[in-house]
Amino acid sequence: IAYFSQIILMIADDMACNPRNPRPAMVFNNANEQINVYGHDVEVDYRGYEVTVENFIRVMTGRLPPSTPRSKRLLSDDRSNILVYMTGHGGDGFLKFQDAEEISSIELADAFEQMWQKQRYHEVLFIIDTCQAESMYQKLYSPNILGVASSRVGEDSLSHHVDSAIGVYVIDRYTYYALEFLEKVTPESKKTLSQFLKVCPKSACVSTVGVRTDLFQRDPKKVLVTDFFGSVRNVELSPYTVTLNDTGDTGDSTASDRETCSADSCAPKKKIQRKKMSYVDQFPVEQFLKRR
């Protein structure tokens, strides 16, 4: 079995192509424009009004309408390691979505439990960067979750620095130092999660980074950062053969499609009467002009 990576990005506001952005289509990690985090191959799956608490919980639990495309689904199974990173404004027990609604820590804990019961994850690394972020993982009760928060209950998470060209603070402290650490991690890196958990001491972050390891079964000192951050493909060799059924799914699959048949025997059933086609009159006003 080979693992594959799936990234679901939910961004509520359009920052990169906002008319106020003096560098269109670019979002930098600092005012010196060091790294363009928006990149050339970014794909935002949920954007604008689609970023709601309901959609987030649906993506996590997999309860999406049947017409949802694959790129908008989590597609995880019981062997998947999931990294969940949330940031925004928050408080004691909640995180704000779109300035109009909130997700509470209890809802989040229940969502993770639903995922566990349906075997939708193997391990979860939950990183949250908001004010009083610790409160968001305090209510979790499902196994195999490692929680990292940028601040304790009662503390505010602070922004790092302002970019005078744009006029807003461009990055938060915890995210800035975490990004700095992760930029040095390559797919072959042997850095462990315990090194990642120490990434922002109080001197740099001003707030205290909180960690919750009681639900996580492995020792963070022995877990590689690439287990969550890289799509390192593990291949499992199996001595058994697997027969694949030919579903023949290329269009409207009716009952007759399910039976396997050869090109000759199938063709008569699918014969649609071909119609003669031609270029059509684009401007059908003649009939109305004649009336006058």
Added chain:
Amino acid sequence: MAAPMIMRLFFAGSFLSLISGVHVADVFNEELLIKPLDSGHVYAHFQFTTKWDIDIQTQQNFTHYGLFPKSLGEVLAKYSVHELHLSLTQGLWRHRIWGYPVVSAPPGAELWAWFKRDTTNIDKKWSDLVNALSGLFCASLNFMDKTATVSPKLSFRPLGAADQWIATNSTYLRYAAMPGEMVCTENLTPWKKLLPCDTKAGLSTFFKSGKLYDTSYHSLGVYYKSVCTDAECDTTGVELVQSLAVVYEPPVRQGGKQDWSFKSLFGRFLTNSCPVAEASHILVDITGNKTLAYHFHLSPPPDRVETATRGGDKRKFAIYDAKKRPPSGLNLAAKYNRNVIYKQPQPPQLHAHRFITGFGQENGGIVTMLFNTDPKENLTVIYMEMVPWFIKMYFHTLKVEIDGMQENPLHIHYVQAKDRQQPCLMEVILKLPANTTTKVSIDFDRTFLKWTEYPPDANHGFYVTSAVVSTVLSHAGQYTALPQHSDKLISLLSLNDDISSEFLLRIHTETLLVSLPTPDFSMPYNVICLACTVVAIGFGSVHNLTTRQFIEVDPTKNKGFLSNIKDKLKRKKKETDAKVHKEEKSDSIEEKKS
């Protein structure tokens, strides 16, 4: 480094197709048209055409893919799509100043599709199609549900080959638009991946998001239709055109000069060409390069210069063959002799301007001005408008005035809106006399929505999509669109033989932003606080008053412990008061004595 890889892939691909015995007859062309505009802007239009000689009516054909993108082909086959036109645009095309683009697109997202003849349950197929496309292009197209979709009857006939019966049956057509949709790198990324050479070779290496989004206008287009492959249209094929149109403004960065080059527009030279492309051309429209006062010089010199006559209009093109570029790379550059001379724009034959009228939050009006600038020729236009249901249009207020004088339109097709079910569709056929301004106006009422129906940024307002004006021009001044039967821009040159004297033109107006009466969303909190306070104070007091029993207290009876202490304290106070009073009295008596 990338080129040998692509060559290897190409050979592998062709080798594999030979083995499988399936001949995938598709042809890919890439072209770039650069047109400097009189206003100092530079219009660049990329067109990537994949023509696939398969019969659209046979379902099994959509199983083996060559250059035609598989991800898009599977979606089109699964949802029985006959024709699809999707555009994602950022910015407004200014017809009055810039003339006509190759393909017109409104700001935001616009999607219209014709479904195949025997399609059942078209509404479900449309809903699944928009969901699939929203995943494919990273746009929130899934909001194009029934409440935002219409079936126009007169506009948007199939642009490609179609069954004549279907073409006049608008129940197979669905049109929707989202004017508030923004376009950014995440839309360009999957669009680029549909190209056979991705961004590794050819003209698509120019797609750097940092440069492409720093423009006055940016439009991505995906257009899929059937085409006739022979004169009698006995055999048909399908054609996919991916277009990217950008309008730059060089004078802003270059101190007033309209100089442009590949390096300044796209950030790099053209160093390779897509090996799977049949041809790769760059066309520069040099028709405007006539006057000695203001002209530009192209370097390197073009491979050939040709003049195309189309409907009485002569256009001169400088053509470069990108497959024969020099080894150091091609950096096409134009140098002007002086700064831009800004002058009154020469508007094209037809342009439009649309805006909202009225004040307050109760009602308003939509007015569209249609300008026919030609001194001699009358124009017949189809004016189509789609308005969401919460802007209640009043049909009886529809007024058409030509230069101030009221006129009746030739024909009106009006589908009334239904609350929370469908938008209002209005198609009007108008005759615009030569050299006149026509004003189409209609009044509306603003609705007070239910509080859950407001978006998170309710005070921003609600968008109304562009109106679409379709007409047929008899001469091609400033017209750059392609005729129905041709697919490549280079074919603009061979249109000397084009006997058609009619040019279909479609333009889009501005979008509108309507503010609806918005409630104060903090009110539920305020109301709860107020109500609870009133209840606590009012109810508590009233309950106390009405249920309290007044009984006489016997002063001699044994009272409680606390009241005993209170009485003792009271008595002590009385004694001390009496003492002080006595002392004062004695003091005063003594004073009197002394």
